Amino acid sequence: MFGNVTDPEISSKTKVLGIIGSPIEHSMSPVMHNAALQGLNLDYRYLAFHVPLERLSSAIDGIRGLGIVGVNVTIPHKENVMKLLDEIDEKAIKIGAVNTIKNVCGRLIGRNTDAEGAMEAIKNVGWKLDRSNVVIIGAGGAARAIAFALAREVPRIVILNIEENQARKLTTDLEAFTKTTIMHYLLDEERTQHEVLEADLLIHATSIGMHPNVEQSLVPKKCLHSDLHVFDIVYNPLETKLLKDAREAGCPTLGGIDMLVNQGALAFKWWTGVTPDKELMKQAAIKALGL
Numbered sequence: 001m002f003g004n005v006t007d008p009e010i011s012s013k014t015k016v017l018g019i020i021g022s023p024i025e026h027s028m029s030p031v032m033h034n035a036a037l038q039g040l041n042l043d044y045r046y047l048a049f050h051v052p053l054e055r056l057s058s059a060i061d062g063i064r065g066l067g068i069v070g071v072n073v074t075i076p077h078k079e080n081v082m083k084l085l086d087e088i089d090e091k092a093i094k095i096g097a098v099n100t101i102k103n104v105c106g107r108l109i110g111r112n113t114d115a116e117g118a119m120e121a122i123k124n125v126g127w128k129l130d131r132s133n134v135v136i137i138g139a140g141g142a143a144r145a146i147a148f149a150l151a152r153e154v155p156r157i158v159i160l161n162i163e164e165n166q167a168r169k170l171t172t173d174l175e176a177f178t179k180t181t182i183m184h185y186l187l188d189e190e191r192t193q194h195e196v197l198e199a200d201l202l203i204h205a206t207s208i209g210m211h212p213n214v215e216q217s218l219v220p221k222k223c224l225h226s227d228l229h230v231f232d233i234v235y236n237p238l239e240t241k242l243l244k245d246a247r248e249a250g251c252p253t254l255g256g257i258d259m260l261v262n263q264g265a266l267a268f269k270w271w272t273g274v275t276p277d278k279e280l281m282k283q284a285a286i287k288a289l290g291l
């Protein structure tokens with residue numbers, strides 16, 4: 001499936017990349033990155049490290065101590081890791097989350113590639129944003145990254161979240177950054193229906209609908225309409241219930257796999273200096289998802 005790729009033997013020169021999180025077994029990043037590394041014959045290996053919250057600080061010291069070249073950061077560490085780094089990119093500070101770390105001679109630098117990865121995915125499918133009335137469901141790390149990326153491109157963003165404080169905080173942070181109109185509401189069925197009916201673009205950024213709970217969706221089917229573009233950042237399954245309902249309602253749809261590949265490819269380029277083959281990464285992730 002991956003063509004004529006070679007895989008350098010592990011030696012004392014092999015460099016290490018990885019991902020830290022808890023849980024971590026579900027992560028598609030190792031297969032995606034190792035496929036790209038093999039495709040380019042680069043002498044690196046990418047490993048998944050299960051790091052519970054209480055071991056985050058020692059894991060970060062371990063990156064410095066062992067000279068690990070770079071790591072991705074996933075749930076639940078994207079925010080907590082920030083205080084343990086030596087430098088953080090301005091965009092990641094605004095977003096309030098780091099998903100990628102690079103080790104430069106023992107100095108750990110943090111960045112967020114989720115925002116760029118999502119925007120690239122939206123732009124690659126040709127969706128126009130400049131007059132879009134956007135609804136974002138969720139106010140966690142990924143929702144924040146996408147909201148900051150969109151905030152200077154669209155006229156209006158409505159944030160819906162089950163925890164109103166999180167949505168309020170994101171609204172306040174965005175208002176300090178943009179003149180775009182930002183509204184937030186508690187996520188409930190009535191409000192969701194009302195806002196989605198008025199929207200041009202719906203972005204779902206919670207874990208609802210993710211494997212194994214594939215029959216769940218936060219958006220009632222009856223409010224989906226053919227003028228609405230629907231982006232669900234969940235990538236397992238490739239077509240969530242929300243995306244299936246949206247497709248049946250005639251909406252253009254986009255799943256989370258392209259964002260996953262884009263954010264990974266940006267990290268890969270930053271660590272190795274080499275642009276990876278994104279199609280190879282995508283096919284490796286799809287294969288690992290058993291699809």
Ligand SMILES: NC(=O)c1ccc[n+]([C@@H]2O[C@H](COP(=O)([O-])OP(=O)(O)OC[C@H]3O[C@@H](n4cnc5c(N)ncnc54)[C@H](OP(=O)(O)O)[C@@H]3O)[C@@H](O)[C@H]2O)c1
Pocket residue numbers: 075114117137138139140141142143161162163166187205206207208210218233234235256257259260261263
């Ligand atoms: N495609 C990609 O590249 C990509 C990248 C990053 C994340 N993701 C996916 O995006 C999802 C969110 O990730 P994240 O990093 O943003 O996680 P997170 O920071 O933990 O945020 C999760 C969000 O989901 C909300 N939520 C949790 N349980 C809920 C429920 N029962 N009903 C409604 N909302 C609920 C949370 O609300 P509270 O604010 O109240 O906690 C929060 O807004 C995950 O499925 C993840 O796999 C995909």
